[in-house]
Amino acid sequence: MEGELHCMKNKMIYRPLTATPFKRNSAYKEIEPCHSLRPYIRCFWGGEYDCSSDPGADESAEIVIPDTCVDIIYRIDDMGNIIISDFCGISDRAFLSYKSQKAGYKISVFAIRFYAWTAYVFSEDSFGGTVNGRYDVRERYNWLDRELRSRLAEPGNMADLIQLTESLLLKKLETARINKLVDGVMNDILLYQGALEINQLSKENFISSRQMERLFCEYIGMTPKKLSNLVRYQHLWKDIVSQSNFDIASAVSKFGYTDMSHMMREFKRYHTMNIREAREMALK
Numbered sequence: 001m002e003g004e005l006h007c008m009k010n011k012m013i014y015r016p017l018t019a020t021p022f023k024r025n026s027a028y029k030e031i032e033p034c035h036s037l038r039p040y041i042r043c044f045w046g047g048e049y050d051c052s053s054d055p056g057a058d059e060s061a062e063i064v065i066p067d068t069c070v071d072i073i074y075r076i077d078d079m080g081n082i083i084i085s086d087f088c089g090i091s092d093r094a095f096l097s098y099k100s101q102k103a104g105y106k107i108s109v110f111a112i113r114f115y116a117w118t119a120y121v122f123s124e125d126s127f128g129g130t131v132n133g134r135y136d137v138r139e140r141y142n143w144l145d146r147e148l149r150s151r152l153a154e155p156g157n158m159a160d161l162i163q164l165t166e167s168l169l170l171k172k173l174e175t176a177r178i179n180k181l182v183d184g185v186m187n188d189i190l191l192y193q194g195a196l197e198i199n200q201l202s203k204e205n206f207i208s209s210r211q212m213e214r215l216f217c218e219y220i221g222m223t224p225k226k227l228s229n230l231v232r233y234q235h236l237w238k239d240i241v242s243q244s245n246f247d248i249a250s251a252v253s254k255f256g257y258t259d260m261s262h263m264m265r266e267f268k269r270y271h272t273m274n275i276r277e278a279r280e281m282a283l284k
Contacts, residue, residue: 014115014190016042016067016234019094019271020282021241027109031158034166040118041169042069044162046109061096063281065237066270068230070119070130072137072144073111080153083107085137085145089130089221090116092230094272110152110161116227117186120219121176122169127221144168181207182219189224194232195256198225232256233270236263240275241282248275 024030027049033041068090075084120127123140137145147168151161184205188196201224202209216224232255239254240246248260257263264274271278 014231014234015238016069016115017237017241018067019063019065019278022282031162033162034170036173037166037169040114040121040173042067042113042115044158044165045111045113046158048106048108051105051107061098063094063272064091064097065094066091066230066233068116068227068234069113070116071111071113072141073109074137074148074152076108076110076152078106078108082149082152085149087135087137087140089127089133089135090227091132092222092226092270093132094270095132110158112165116222117182117220120182121178122172126218128218130221143172179215179219181205181212182215185212185216185224189228189231193235193255194228194230196228198228201228229266230270233266236267237271237278240279246279 025047027047028045029047030043030045032038032043070090071086071088073084073086073088074082076082114122122144124142125140127140144165148161148165151164185201185207188201188204196204198209198212202212205212213223213225216222216227220227222230236251236255239251248263251257252260252263255263257266267278268274273281
């Protein structure tokens with residue numbers, strides 16, 4: 001029991017960020033899940049926006065960085081039609097996201113952002129091969145979609161949808177599948193902020209590197225090495241936007257990068273821009 005509580009603590013203090021972590025408006029807001037679901041869900045998110053007539057307009061594009069999460073996303077037009085019902089797998093690269101364009105319509109969004117290593121608990125299928133992929137929600141969460149789909153078209157607000165979704169997920173937890181090996185390795189990745197070598201993760205959890213990789217690919221969709229790198233990148237990103245006196249040289253040592261060049265190169269690979277540019281965009 002003590003180990004389980006320790007594991008839960010590490011998961012609850014890890015808070016991955018988006019490229020614009022302070023952005024909140026009518027089109028995008030984040031809502032904390034209830035306490036019991038916080039180890040599994042980063043947030044609920046959504047909002048409303050009016051569609052423009054130009055789907056290529058620059059203002060409709062937003063950069064999405066690897067946040068070590070996966071999302072279930074519903075987009076509904078003002079006629080009550082679901083125009084998008086996506087499951088977005090974990091990503092290891094940044095990309096541009098464009099708002100759904102259907103001129104003359106108002107779009108409402110309701111989404112669930114799971115941690116990549118807990119989404120499988122509620123899923124009906126393997127996550128193998130889902131890196132950077134988009135799929136119909138019903139492929140892995142048909143049970144949840146059946147309950148939500150009809151309610152999404154009804155008048156109401158996000159609070160009502162969140163209350164319903166939380167009750168469904170909490171009920172599912174009673175019979176959910178949980179892999180203790182994946183959970184234990186993930187706990188160490190979070191505890192060491194992604195800096196622990198794979199052979200050390202293997203030894204700490206009494207599991208071979210090969211078996212560990214196989215389990216991660218099945219339950220998360222990504223190898224433990226890649227996921228560790230993303231967790232480290234997210235910790236670095238949090239320091240960049242939260243510390244007014246952020247020091248690059250200190251961060252190299254803190255997060256176990258080989259040198260400054262290594263850290264800068266890896267950050268740009270995940271973020272598509274350098275640290276100064278990323279910080280300016282996040283804080284403006």
